[in-house]
Amino acid sequence: MIGVKVAAALVGTFIGIFACYCLFEPTSKALEHLVERKSAQLRCVAAMLTAFAKGKPPMIAIDAGRKQIQSENRPTFIELERWMVDQKS
Numbered sequence: 001m002i003g004v005k006v007a008a009a010l011v012g013t014f015i016g017i018f019a020c021y022c023l024f025e026p027t028s029k030a031l032e033h034l035v036e037r038k039s040a041q042l043r044c045v046a047a048m049l050t051a052f053a054k055g056k057p058p059m060i061a062i063d064a065g066r067k068q069i070q071s072e073n074r075p076t077f078i079e080l081e082r083w084m085v086d087q088k089s
Contacts, residue, residue: 044068059084 048065052058059081066080075083 040068040070 044065047068048061051061051064056064062080062084063077066074066077069075
């Protein structure tokens with residue numbers, strides 16, 4: 001009788017640990033990264049709009065938004081300026 005109850009407790013514990021480490025943790029990390037990417041985009045746009053609303057020239061306002069991008073994905077100021085010139089033509 002005691003063995004059955006101990007076995008049930010061990011199985012329940014195993015299923016709980018398995019669910020936490022193999023199902024819920026990866027799902028929560030994926031959702032966390034998704035929310036971070038979306039909020040980073042909004043912070044970038046907010047920085048550009050705020051700078052432009054304060055009367056900064058458009059290129060400086062765009063640079064303010066560029067600074068909000070993660071360093072590994074951030075274009076240099078020269079790359080951004082070339083892209084803006086290409087868009088005008």
